[in-house]
Amino acid sequence: MPEIHTLVLGDYQVNCYIVSPQGGSHCCLIDPGYEAPVIVKKLNDLGLTLDAIVLTHGHFDHVGAVKDIAQLTGCRVYVNPLEKTLPPQLTAGPLCFTNALQDGMTFTEAALTFTALHTPGHTPGSMCLLTQGVLFAGDTLFAGSCGRTDFPGGNARDMLSSLQRLSALPGETWVLPGHGESTTIAEEKRNNPYMRQGFPGEYL
Secondary structure (H helix, E strand, O other): OOEEEEEEEOOOOEEEEEEEOOOOOEEEEEOOOOOHHHHHHHHHHHOOEEEEEEOOOOOHHHHOOHHHHHHHHOOEEEEOHHHHHOOHHHHOOOOOOOEEOOOOOEEEEOOEEEEEEEOOOOOOOOEEEEEOOEEEEEOOEEOOEEOOOOOOOOOHHHHHHHHHHHHOOOOOOEEEEOEOOOEEHHHHHHHOHHHHHOOOHHHO
């Protein structure tokens, strides 16, 4: 399992994850939404070199620190290009990225190999990222809940399909969401009403 440090940042309490191999000196950032100086200081304190930022989706509370950190470090930035269809008020302006995430692709950064899973519903280009039994779920799957589908670009039917896809992962998969506490796939299959029963019909 990789080494993971969590920073909870900003008014929306976004989970920003610093991910590195055990004992490694290079890392990736998942969803640096706010407070670039805080993130950079943590990287320096840990003695880690940033190779890449990987974004689960393009909402402003997940991407707000990307530009400043990328300019400072020269790191690569991954996102699904479908996120460019979101209105700019939701993405805090044009998205800054260098590499496109696509469903099923694998890529290696900081000596970690990730598999990208397209999980639309919260946004058209929402992605979950799987590495070494850990799923970075963004705003697709939360402990006991799932991401909102009533923002522009959201779709409840797509969310249900995405949750069904995630339910097929091994039960012991550790789920690290974009907000709130961690969980497992098995726990969500037992207790998450959206994964168990779906949305009320009027929301479809």
